[in-house]
Amino acid sequence: MEILTNNNTKLKKTSKKYNANIYAFDLPAYKTKTGQITCPFADDCIKYCYASKGAYTWLPAQNKHNLNYKLSQQENFTELIQNDIDSKRKKITHIRLHSAGDFYSVKYLLKWLEIADKNPDIVFYAYTKSIPFFKNSKLIKLMLRHKQNFKVIFSYGSKKDNLINSIDRHAKIFNNESELKKAGYINASEYDLIAINSTNKKIGLIYH
Numbered sequence: 041m042e043i044l045t046n047n048n049t050k051l052k053k054t055s056k057k058y059n060a061n062i063y064a065f066d067l068p069a070y071k072t073k074t075g076q077i078t079c080p081f082a083d084d085c086i087k088y089c090y091a092s093k094g095a096y097t098w099l100p101a102q103n104k105h106n107l108n109y110k111l112s113q114q115e116n117f118t119e120l121i122q123n124d125i126d127s128k129r130k131k132i133t134h135i136r137l138h139s140a141g142d143f144y145s146v147k148y149l150l151k152w153l154e155i156a157d158k159n160p161d162i163v164f165y166a167y168t169k170s171i172p173f174f175k176n177s178k179l180i181k182l183m184l185r186h187k188q189n190f191k192v193i194f195s196y197g198s199k200k201d202n203l204i205n206s207i208d209r210h211a212k213i214f215n216n217e218s219e220l221k222k223a224g225y226i227n228a229s230e231y232d233l234i235a236i237n238s239t240n241k242k243i244g245l246i247y248h
Contacts, residue, residue: 043111043124044135045104051136054232062134062232065121067112067141068105078109078141081169081198105140118154125159136232137166146173146180153183156190165191165236167211169198191236193243211235211243220244 044063046052051062067078111117125132143149149170156164171194174180184190194203194210204210211228214220220227225244228234235243 041120041124042127043108043120044128044132048136048139050230050232051139053230057231058233060133060233061130062136063128063132064136064139065108066105066139067109067144068102069140072109073102073106076109076144078144079169080142080144081171081200082142083169083199083201084197109141112148112151118151118158121155122158125155125162132162134163134165134233137164138168142166142168143170143173146177149173149180150183153180153187153190156187157183160189163189163191163236165193167193167195167235169195169200171198171200171203175203193235207241209236209241209243211245213245213247215247217246220246 044065046055046061046063048064051064054060055062070079070082071077111120114120137143137152143152143166152164156162168174174184174192174194192209194208196204196210196212212223212225214223214225217227217229221244223242223244224240225242226234226238226240227246228238228243229246229248
């Protein structure tokens, strides 16, 4: 079963520029068809979420993301993802988690940490508003301390923005590039890997 996909335009462009092979795993934006919340700490971002527009709203994408959610709740989820990773003809270099959706529970996050642990040569990364899971869980803090291949960017616009501090890699949305640069942020709107490769931890994205 193919679960991870590589048809995201921005990720394709990034893969070409950085000679990478980036795949993605997405969930429904904010909530599933049946009402389960996939972004538990979303706040202001609900109003302008890019994952509730364009191709994300097309039926094939909606069906795929809802199926992903169901799979993520299965006990054999980590095995399903591992089988998919192993089946790819070209080795995956990066897995982008949640262009749509987010870590909706600690249990779900731990599944991805387990997958990352089994694939040390793949970089897993995600923008996330589920900041309390990373800040308040001693288990997750301990696991991340020993992982170089699992990177998160905290996103402003959540119910818990107050937990983001000056040393955290974080992202803000801006209206234009001039505003972004004036605030001292680096523009990751065009190429996705800038968000995790840059020494500047202030990641800017232009509203679209």
